[in-house]
Amino acid sequence: MNGKDLRPRDISIMGDQLTQLTVADLKPLPAPFDKPEMEPGIRMGKPEWAEKYNAHLDGFIAIDNFKRPQTKEEEDELVQKFLHGVEKMLSLDTNAGILQALNLSMEYCAKCNTCSNACHIFEATGGHELYRPTYRAEVLRMIVKKYFDKNGKLIPGGKKGVMVKFIGGDIDLNWQTVARLGEAAYRCNLCRRCAQTCPLALDNGLLAREIRKIFSQELGYAPIPLHEKGTQLQLKTGSSTGMSKVPFLDTVEFLDEDATDLFGEGVTEYKTPMDVEGADILLLHNAGEFNAWPENPMAFTMLFQEAGLSWTLSSEICGYDNVNYGLWYDDAQARKVAVKQNEVAQKLGVKRIVIAECGHAHKAAAIFADRLYPGKDRVPVQSFLPLMRDLVLSGTYEIDPSRNDFPVVLHDPCNYVRQMGIVKPQRDILKYIMKPGHYGNMGLPYYEMKEHGVNNYCCGGGSGFAIMNSMNFPAFRDNVAHRKKLSQILEAFGPELMENTDVPKYICAPCSNCKGAMRSIIEHYELERFNVHYGGLVELICNAMTKYSTPFMEFLRDE
Amino acid sequence: MILTLICWVALIAFIGLSVKKFMEYGKMPQHGRQDLYPIPLESDEKMHYGGSYMEDDKWYEKERHHNLKGEIIDMLVEMLFIKKLFVNQNNFWWLSYSLHLGMYVAIAWSVLMLFGAFLPAGILHTAAVLLGTLCGIVAGVLMTVGCIGLLCKRLFVKEFKNYTTPQEYFNLVILMATSAAGLLVWLGDMQFEFGRNIAHAMFTFSPLSAYYADGVPVMLTVFILLLAFISVYIPLTKLSHYVGKYYTFHKVIWDNEPNMPGSKVEANIIAAQSKPKDPNALKWSAPHWNPAPPTEEQK
Numbered sequence: 001m002n003g004k005d006l007r008p009r010d011i012s013i014m015g016d017q018l019t020q021l022t023v024a025d026l027k028p029l030p031a032p033f034d035k036p037e038m039e040p041g042i043r044m045g046k047p048e049w050a051e052k053y054n055a056h057l058d059g060f061i062a063i064d065n066f067k068r069p070q071t072k073e074e075e076d077e078l079v080q081k082f083l084h085g086v087e088k089m090l091s092l093d094t095n096a097g098i099l100q101a102l103n104l105s106m107e108y109c110a111k112c113n114t115c116s117n118a119c120h121i122f123e124a125t126g127g128h129e130l131y132r133p134t135y136r137a138e139v140l141r142m143i144v145k146k147y148f149d150k151n152g153k154l155i156p157g158g159k160k161g162v163m164v165k166f167i168g169g170d171i172d173l174n175w176q177t178v179a180r181l182g183e184a185a186y187r188c189n190l191c192r193r194c195a196q197t198c199p200l201a202l203d204n205g206l207l208a209r210e211i212r213k214i215f216s217q218e219l220g221y222a223p224i225p226l227h228e229k230g231t232q233l234q235l236k237t238g239s240s241t242g243m244s245k246v247p248f249l250d251t252v253e254f255l256d257e258d259a260t261d262l263f264g265e266g267v268t269e270y271k272t273p274m275d276v277e278g279a280d281i282l283l284l285h286n287a288g289e290f291n292a293w294p295e296n297p298m299a300f301t302m303l304f305q306e307a308g309l310s311w312t313l314s315s316e317i318c319g320y321d322n323v324n325y326g327l328w329y330d331d332a333q334a335r336k337v338a339v340k341q342n343e344v345a346q347k348l349g350v351k352r353i354v355i356a357e358c359g360h361a362h363k364a365a366a367i368f369a370d371r372l373y374p375g376k377d378r379v380p381v382q383s384f385l386p387l388m389r390d391l392v393l394s395g396t397y398e399i400d401p402s403r404n405d406f407p408v409v410l411h412d413p414c415n416y417v418r419q420m421g422i423v424k425p426q427r428d429i430l431k432y433i434m435k436p437g438h439y440g441n442m443g444l445p446y447y448e449m450k451e452h453g454v455n456n457y458c459c460g461g462g463s464g465f466a467i468m469n470s471m472n473f474p475a476f477r478d479n480v481a482h483r484k485k486l487s488q489i490l491e492a493f494g495p496e497l498m499e500n501t502d503v504p505k506y507i508c509a510p511c512s513n514c515k516g517a518m519r520s521i522i523e524h525y526e527l528e529r530f531n532v533h534y535g536g537l538v539e540l541i542c543n544a545m546t547k548y549s550t551p552f553m554e555f556l557r558d559e
Numbered sequence: 560m561i562l563t564l565i566c567w568v569a570l571i572a573f574i575g576l577s578v579k580k581f582m583e584y585g586k587m588p589q590h591g592r593q594d595l596y597p598i599p600l601e602s603d604e605k606m607h608y609g610g611s612y613m614e615d616d617k618w619y620e621k622e623r624h625h626n627l628k629g630e631i632i633d634m635l636v637e638m639l640f641i642k643k644l645f646v647n648q649n650n651f652w653w654l655s656y657s658l659h660l661g662m663y664v665a666i667a668w669s670v671l672m673l674f675g676a677f678l679p680a681g682i683l684h685t686a687a688v689l690l691g692t693l694c695g696i697v698a699g700v701l702m703t704v705g706c707i708g709l710l711c712k713r714l715f716v717k718e719f720k721n722y723t724t725p726q727e728y729f730n731l732v733i734l735m736a737t738s739a740a741g742l743l744v745w746l747g748d749m750q751f752e753f754g755r756n757i758a759h760a761m762f763t764f765s766p767l768s769a770y771y772a773d774g775v776p777v778m779l780t781v782f783i784l785l786l787a788f789i790s791v792y793i794p795l796t797k798l799s800h801y802v803g804k805y806y807t808f809h810k811v812i813w814d815n816e817p818n819m820p821g822s823k824v825e826a827n828i829i830a831a832q833s834k835p836k837d838p839n840a841l842k843w844s845a846p847h848w849n850p851a852p853p854t855e856e857q858k
Contacts, residue, residue, distance in 0.1 A: 004717065005717075006721075007721040007722075008721070008722065081844070084844070085843075085844075087841070088841050088842075088843055091841050092588065093837070093840035093841040093842075094840075094841045094842065094843055096588045096590075096831070097588075097590055097591045098590050098591060099587055099588065099590065100584060100587035100588070100590050100806065100810065100811070101590050101593050101807075101811045103584070103587070104584070104803050104806055104807050104811065105807075107797055107803060108797050108800045108803040108804075108807070109797075110797075110800065111713075111719065111722045111723060111727065112644065112648060112651055112655065113648070113651070113718060113719065113722075114643070114644060114647045114648040114651070116718075117647060117648060118647065127718075129718075129721065132718075134722060138722055165725060166724070166725045166726050166729070167724065167725075167726050168724030168725070168726060168727070170724075192595055195595055195812065196595055197643060197646075197647040198643065199637075199641055199643040199644040199647075200800055200803065200804055200807055201595070201804070201807035201808050201811060201812050202807060203593070203595075203811075203812075206593070216845060217843040217844075217845050217848055218843055218844050218845055219845065220844075220845040220846060220847075227847075232847070330847075332843070332847060332848050333847065352617070352619075366613065367591075367592045367594060368591060368592070370591075370592050370817060370818045371589065371590075371591050371592060371818050371824060371828055373828065373832075374818070374820075374825050374828050374829050374832075375817075375818040375819045375820040375821070375822060375824070375825040375828075376820040376821075376825070378818065380617075380619040382613065382616065382617065382618060382619070383613060385614070386613075386614055386615055386616040386618070387616045389616075390616050416613075417596075417609075418595065418596055418609070419594055419595060419596070420594060420596070420611060420613050421594065421596040421597070421598065421601065421605070421609055421610050421611025421612075421613060421614065421815070422610070422611065422613055422614050423596075423608055423609050423610045423614070424605075424608065424610050424614055425614055453608055453609055454596045454597055454608070454609030455609075
């Protein structure tokens with residue numbers, strides 16, 4: 001169906017794929033991607049997937065453990081289980097922790113579409129109705145209006161008659177409605193930019209997450225990278241990477257050796273403290289850093305050691321991986337991980353937990369977990385950013401900004417910027433460590449994106465997208481979800497700088513998930529040819545330290 | 560006397576049902592944090608760029624200062640001008656604000672009618688009559704124009720039409736009909752004497768017909784019935800977003816109060832956790848919510 005004509009009730013149309021995105025639908029990119037040959041194609045799924053999985057929305061598959069019902073009985077069972085899930089979503093018994101906010105968002109939408117203008121995914125698709133933030137929310141509202149009374153109790157068979165149509169419950173609920181709605185919940189990054197602009201402060205991101213919760217918590221369907229190979233693996237082995245204690249300890253030891261060899265200058269031996277009881281700080285890294293971006297935890301070790309901090313890592317389960325994928329789809333999983341992380345800190349007797357460069361881990365530990373249990377039982381949680389800002393600005397490290405004489409654009413991770421209000425420390429650091437006068441915009445020694453700070457756009461990897469690499473979901477992520485961020489990066493650097501391949505350009509994304517997104521953007525759009533690099537913030541600090549004769553940044557070393 | 564009684568029932572119902580709704584939301588349990596910045600409760604320095612107390616090292620050791628001034632200013636700006644809509648969707652704001660401003664002026668009109676009904680003849684009475692006349696005309700025109708504009712938008716612009724329910728059309732039609740009826744009554748009563756008559760009848764418990772030698776005009780009766788209907792209808796529907804908006808801002812996206820030992824947040828958590836568990840309560844069904852007991856081997 002044409003993307004402009006699609007109505008919420010059309011989600012129930014029985015048949016094959018509801019709609020399909022094409023490259024022609026997508027919003028054009030700025031230079032140098034303004035030529036048709038620069039646009040990578042969209043990889044669609046295999047036709048046979050429709051028989052086994054749920055490829056009936058737009059052909060992309062996020063919920064890769066969903067099996068298409070094969071009989072009428074299975075179809076009916078899916079619908080009934082979904083309705084029971086909605087009932088639990090609306091119940092104080094099962095969803096008290098969000099019910100007030102949920103009910104407000106369910107009741108008061110004025111359909112003004114202000115949220116749509118704020119959504120990077122809706123914009124990227126050229127205004128395709130399926131991706132309008134209110135689309136899935138409205139389908140959910142229609143189902144609730146038809147099948148539930150005002151107290152949230154399920155009405156078997158649903159309401160009948162003219163009144164239900166009058167109030168907006170005009171929808172057929174069949175297995176495809178359910179399956180498509182579940183997929184539609186994974187066409188949103190949960191960045192909550194829409195809620196920020198809503199005149200009534202209603203939250204489509206919250207509603208998308210509630211749909212995801214129904215699928216996971218009631219139906220048992222969630223993307224394998226988030227659940228089976230995410231939270232389940234983390235709770236079993238200690239990390240969503242599958243890295244258990246011994247390999248973790250080996251990796252840290254190897255990184256310490258690497259740091260000592262490369263930057264110790266024959267004088268300093270870098271040693272990451274492990275399981276130190278009574279330390280001031282328990283530093284929680286995203287364990288993915290150790291495998292994908294080891295220079296990041298290495299930089300933390302160097303900076304913390306140079307500052308003489310009392311700190312430690314933990315080798316306990318969940319103690320060396322700050323990720324909490326439950327934040328994106330499942331309250332029980334989020335709770336289990338958060339509780340374990342707090343227990344690790346309590347057992348060590350540390351005074352505080354400091355979250356390293358991982359946005360969703362910030363939100364999970366500091367915001368989601370904040371009201372899980374009484375305050376007296378919580379070890380205080382804070383971001384690495386204020387700590388690092390104070391260390392850098394107080395002169396703890398001898399900094400030579402001229403070492404950072406290359407263009408850097410700052411990306412703001414939604415989870416700790418828009419959703420925690422940590423905006424300024426990273427900017428204070430960059431102003432201190434970047435060479436002024438040569439590169440940058442707005443009078444700064446670095447580049448701000450046009451919409452930045454709390455008005456930032458999601459990288460497109462938010463809410464799990466960055467790690468959801470199964471089936472053809474990466475095609476949606478890379479072509480659609482990442483599109484706005486790519487545009488912002490291209491616009492910030494400008495065409496002239498982009499096409500100057502002699503100048504290395506650095507995307508500073510102080511968040512593991514966002515770095516995953518940047519990696520996908522660079523790979524998909526082949527930005528290596530423009531000499532574009534990415535990484536975190538602590539790497540830039542190390543790179544500016546006069547103590548080290550070797551540049552910390554590998555791309556500078558190669559030169 | 561029936562019309563006077565209807566006016567009282569409508570007024571009491573409006574206030575009562577709005578308070579009921581407010582209390583229903585207020586009684587709901589404390590939810591998980593949904594911070595969304597900028598939050599005006601933060602200090603003047605931080606709130607302008609969206610910063611929070613979490614930008615400070617060891618924030619939990621520092622005293623928090625709630626910026627009441629910032630909260631009130633932000634709240635008033637949003638209530639009076641619908642700033643978010645103005646900033647984020649300006650073309651829609653003109654129509655929506657026309658309707659909302661019309662309602663605000665209509666409330667002012669009601670108050671002026673009350674004053675005009677009971678103030679003794681003199682300068683204050685004259686002022687109330689003149690201002691009331693001005694407010695009545697402005698309110699009627701703004702509301703009618705706003706409703707018609709929004710109705711057209713929802714009827715003819717696909718991206719609005721596809722999401723608008725029959726009830727939402729009805730909401731606009733009934734508001735438009737009420738304001739238009741008010742304007743029609745005014746055409747035969749250019750100084751809104753009928754408004755003061757209604758107010759006087761209500762507060763002296765007199766029949767409205769006592770003010771009209773030839774009986775209450777039909778158009779005025781229609782207007783009163785429509786006004787009474789929307790007064791009862793609004794709090795029962797999502798038109799009661801004046802209630803919801805308080806909670807969505809103050810109790811949802813601006814509620815960034817941390818769970819500190821000894822805090823009210825902590826007390827709420829302890830109270831919730833100490834409630835006895837209902838064995839018949841609903842439970843989520845997925846396997847990871849109901850893990851099977853460990854096998855001997857797993858033990």
